[in-house]
Amino acid sequence: xxxxxxxxxxxxxxxxxxxxxxxxxxxxxxxxxxxxxxxxxxxxxxxxxxxxxxxxxxxxxxxxxxxxxxxxxxxxxxxxxxxxxxxxxxxxxxxxxxxxxxxxxxxxxxxxxxxxxxxxxxxxxxxxxxxxxxxxxxxxxxxxxxxxxxxxxxxxxxxxxxxxxxxxxxxxxxxxxxxxxxxxxxxxxxxxxxxxxxxxxxxxxxxxxxxxxxxxxxxx
Ligand code: URA
Numbered sequence: 277x278x279x280x281x282x283x284x285x286x287x288x289x290x291x292x293x294x295x296x297x298x299x300x301x302x303x304x305x306x307x308x309x310x311x312x313x314x315x316x317x318x319x320x321x322x323x324x325x326x327x328x329x330x331x332x333x334x335x336x337x338x339x340x341x342x343x344x345x346x347x348x349x350x351x352x353x354x355x356x357x358x359x360x361x362x363x364x365x366x367x368x369x370x371x372x373x374x375x376x377x378x379x380x381x382x383x384x385x386x387x388x389x390x391x392x393x394x395x396x397x398x399x400x401x402x403x404x405x406x407x408x409x410x411x412x413x414x415x416x417x418x419x420x421x422x423x424x425x426x427x428x429x430x431x432x433x434x435x436x437x438x439x440x441x442x443x444x445x446x447x448x449x450x451x452x453x454x455x456x457x458x459x460x461x462x463x464x465x466x467x468x469x470x471x472x473x474x475x476x477x478x479x480x481x482x483x484x485x486x487x488x489x490x491x492x493x494x495x496x
Contacts, residue, residue: 285408285411286319286408286411286412286414286415287316287318287319287389287408288316288389288390288405288408289316290315290316291315292316292389292390294404294405295390295400295401295404295405297392297393297398297401298388298390298391298392298397298401299390301390301391301392301393302314302315302390302391305336305340305391309341312340312341313339313340313341313342313343314340315343315390316389316390317334317339317340317343317344317345317386317389317390317391318343318344318389319345319383319384319385319412320344320345320347320379320383320384320385321379321382321383321384322379322381322383323383323415323416323417324381324416324417324418325379325381325382325383325416325418325419326381326382326418326419326420326421326492327364327381327382327383327419327420327421327422327423327488327492328382328383328384328385328412328413328416328419328421328422328423329355329359329382329383329384329385329422329423329425330384330385330386330387330409330422330423330424330425330429330432330433331345331346331351331355331384331385331386331387331425331426331429331465332386332387332388332395332397332425332426332428332429332465333386333387333388333389333390333391333392333395333397334349334386334389334390334391335348335349335350335351335391335395336391336395337349338350338351338352339352339386339391340390340391342371342372342373343373344373345384345385345386346384347371347372347373347375348371348372350467350468351425351465351466351467351468352369352371353369353371354466354471354478354481355384355425355466356369356377357369357478358466358478358481358482358485359379359382359485361482361485362482362485362486362488362489363380363381363489364379364380364381364382364485365377365378365379365380365382366378366380381492383412383416385409385412386429387402387405387406387409387428387429387432388401388402388405388428389405389408390405397428402428402431402432403435405432406432406435406436409432409433409436410436413436413437419458420457420458420459420491420492420495421458421459421461421488421491421492422454422458422459422460422461423461423462423463423484423485423488424446424460424461424462424463425463425464425465425466426463426464426465426467427446429465430444430446430460430462431446433460437454437460439452439454444460446462447462448462448463448464448476448480449462449463449480449483449484450462451487451491457495459491461484461487461488462484463476463480463481463484464476464480466481
């Protein structure tokens with residue numbers, strides 16, 4: 277069964293059945309950690325936002341536990357700090373869903389909504405979940421900037437927007453104008469691995485969001 281073809285809504289059901297491996301992992305996590313969220317993690321932020329940030333997938337003990345993208349994941353520390361710095365978030369990020377943090381003109385979603393074993397969704401799972409990403413963009417009438425965190429997020433956006441891969445190759449810092457109004461910005465994923473190894477520094481990450489802010493100001 278393919279969610280790509282069938283996703284009529286932007287948020288999968290709590291018991292979304294499409295990916296057998298992810299369903300089995302979810303069941304096992306519900307048994308071992310009944311207090312965790314353990315369901316497709318819904319997007320966070322207002323539909324009217326002009327910016328959409330696309331991550332990879334919930335982390336087991338982060339977003340899958342808390343129920344909000346990047347929340348409780350190591351990657352969330354840098355992401356939420358950077359969003360706040362550029363005026364896309366208000367409040368204090370407390371690594372929990374009820375910390376009162378609000379996104380301003382920004383929304384966050386993941387290319388794959390369910391936590392995958394070993395943090396690695398399969399190509400089939402990425403493709404299957406793509407229908408939900410397409411639905412997210414459809415329900416965001418003002419979107420003008422998309423930040424893809426990593427290659428999987430980038431490729432998912434490229435599929436969603438029906439772009440030719442050769443026309444929009446992934447590269448950190450790349451900008452792809454995908455329509456008169458919309459620009460796709462690429463960044464390395466703000467994962468612990470990438471930041472610990474220096475693949476992505478906080479300055480490199482900030483530079484991406486500075487350009488996003490500048491683009492939104494130009495088109496305001
Ligand atoms: N947490 C998320 O929600 N998404 C990611 O891509 C990484 C961590």
